[in-house]
Amino acid sequence: MKRHFSWMTCFFLAPVLIWLIFLIVLPHIDLLIMSFRAEDDYGDMVWSLVNYKEFFTEPIYWLTFVRTAVYSILVTCITFVIALPVAFYITKVVSPRVKGFLIVLLLMPFWVSELVRVYGWMILLRESGVINHFLMMLGITSTPVEMLYNDATMLLGLVYTSMLFMVVPLISALDSLDDALIEAAYDLGSGMWTIVGKIIIPHAKPGIVSGSIVVFMLTLGNYLTPNLMGGKSSLWFTEQIYNQFIASFNWNQGSAFGFLLLILSSFIIWVGLKLTRQNLGKVAS
Secondary structure (H helix, E strand, O other): OHHHHHHHHHHHHHHHHHHHHHHHHHHHHHHHHHHOEEEOOOOOEEEOOHHHHHHHHOHHHHHHHHHHHHHHHHHHHHHHHHHHHHHHHHHHHOOHHHHHHHHHHHHHHHHOOHHHHHHHHHHHHOOOOHHHHHHHHOOOOOOOOOOOOOHHHHHHHHHHHHHHHHHHHHHHHHHOOOHHHHHHHHHOOOOHHHHHHHHHHHHOHHHHHHHHHHHHHHHHOOOHHHHHHOHHHHOOHHHHHHHHHHHOOOHHHHHHHHHHHHHHHHHHHHHHHHHHOOOHHHHHO
16 A cells, blocks of 8 residues: 555656656756856857846846836736726625626636737727727827827736736635625624725635736746837836846846846745735645
8 A cells, every 4th residue: 555655646746756857857956057157359159247237337227126026016016906896896796606697797808818819908999999999089189199119008908918917816715705794894883995995805815815926926937028019118127127138139138137137026925924924835725
């Protein structure tokens, strides 16, 4: 029995170990080593901190870094504010049949790639797009309005592409909320904001933290949406990483930027868990 258990353990453990070691641990170790390597005056590769020094001495790099972090937090907050009433309506207001239909509606945009979803928004918002056509037809504006390639449009695209990853954890968390608690609070004279602040949000806290972590990480590492909807002025840090790897062929600098982004995301998630007094293991489960 003990030998059988050992073989079974190895059978289930092997794919996980292969995945962890070859797809996560080894590539990251290689990138970490590359981030501390640079060419000296003779063209030889030596150990150096010059890649990290470059980041702190060039304002465009660390300003883009800070801007990406701030906008990622803002996108996470906006997504939560929109997703909470949506999740509450799906779990507590509509019938189970309609609930399934609404969840399918939420999933449908994600049956196609992010590129198609972003181009869909660009068709709507461009100068010759659908919205400008109706604005001019109704006489609201006489000339097309450029709605693309600004921060507001970029935030719109990032919120849209992240929405499902906030709604699903919230639906899962709110499903276990007893309706009698809300009804009792309402009968005792509590207002909507009191019920939201003292019953709904505390109960849904694990789902909120879980969804916020996923949305924040996806936004921080997003490249396509900021690049297409924000244009050249998007100044997203993943674009800096892309430029170092692909445009400049400076893999050492790109590796350093990648690790700085990893440290930033880990730090902000750690702060978020401390502020909300949540445990990462509990949130992940």
